[in-house]
Amino acid sequence: MTKIAVLGNGRVGGSLARTLTGAGHEVTVADRSPGSAAGAARTAQIVINATPGAGSSERLVALREELRGKILVDVSNATVDGPDGLPAGLLHPGSSLAEHLQAALTDTSVVKTLNTMLYTVMTAPAALTQPPTAFLSGEDPEAKQVVRGLLADLGWQQEWITDLGGIETARATEAAVLFVPHVIRSSGFAPFAISITR
Numbered sequence: 001m002t003k004i005a006v007l008g009n010g011r012v013g014g015s016l017a018r019t020l021t022g023a024g025h026e027v028t029v030a031d032r033s034p035g036s037a038a039g040a041a042r043t044a045q046i047v048i049n050a051t052p053g054a055g056s057s058e059r060l061v062a063l064r065e066e067l068r069g070k071i072l073v074d075v076s077n078a079t080v081d082g083p084d085g086l087p088a089g090l091l092h093p094g095s096s097l098a099e100h101l102q103a104a105l106t107d108t109s110v111v112k113t114l115n116t117m118l119y120t121v122m123t124a125p126a127a128l129t130q131p132p133t134a135f136l137s138g139e140d141p142e143a144k145q146v147v148r149g150l151l152a153d154l155g156w157q158q159e160w161i162t163d164l165g166g167i168e169t170a171r172a173t174e175a176a177v178l179f180v181p182h183v184i185r186s187s188g189f190a191p192f193a194i195s196i197t198r
Helices: 011-022 034-043 053-061 097-104 141-153 167-187
Strands: 003-007 026-030 046-049 071-074 079-081 087-090 109-112 134-138 161-165
Touching (some): 003 034, 053 079, 087 167, 109 141, 134 167, 141 161
C-alpha cells in the first residue's frame, strides 16, 4: 500500500483515485484550493498532478516544500485552448510542462506519463481494440520504476509501457495532445490512445 495524493478532483483525478484505491492504495483527493492540495501532498509518498495543465506549474511550485523528496506523476498537458475548449496550441512550445516542473522542483522526481490518451484509457487500457502505449519521461530511474508499478495497478501490462528517457522527452508526448481535437472532430468523443506497434 502506498500513500498517494491526487491533485485535481475532475474526471481524470477522480478516475485515477477510484482505480488506485481499488488496487489497495491509500488515496487522498485534493481540489484546487491551496490548503487542500498542501495537506494531501504533505502526507503522501506519491503525488499525481491531475489539475488543468495551464495552471499546474504555479499550483505545484507553491507546494515545493510539501513535494520535497516525493515522486510527482504529471499526467496533464499545458495547452492554449481554442473557442471550442479543445487544445489549439502548446503553452510551452519548444519545452514542456514536465520540464518546467522539474526545473522548479529540484528536490522532487517528476515523471511524465498517461498524457497521450483520452482520460478513460488511463484506467482501462485493455478496453481498446489494440494495446495502447503509456510513455515514461523522467530523470530518476527508481521513480520511473515506482510509476511502472502504479501503471500496472491501473491495468497496464509492462510491454505496453515505453520509457522514453529523460524529462526532455516529455516535449514529444505533450505535443501529441495536438492530435486530440482533430481525432475528436473526426471520430467523436470515443476512447483512444497513441500506440507504438512493431
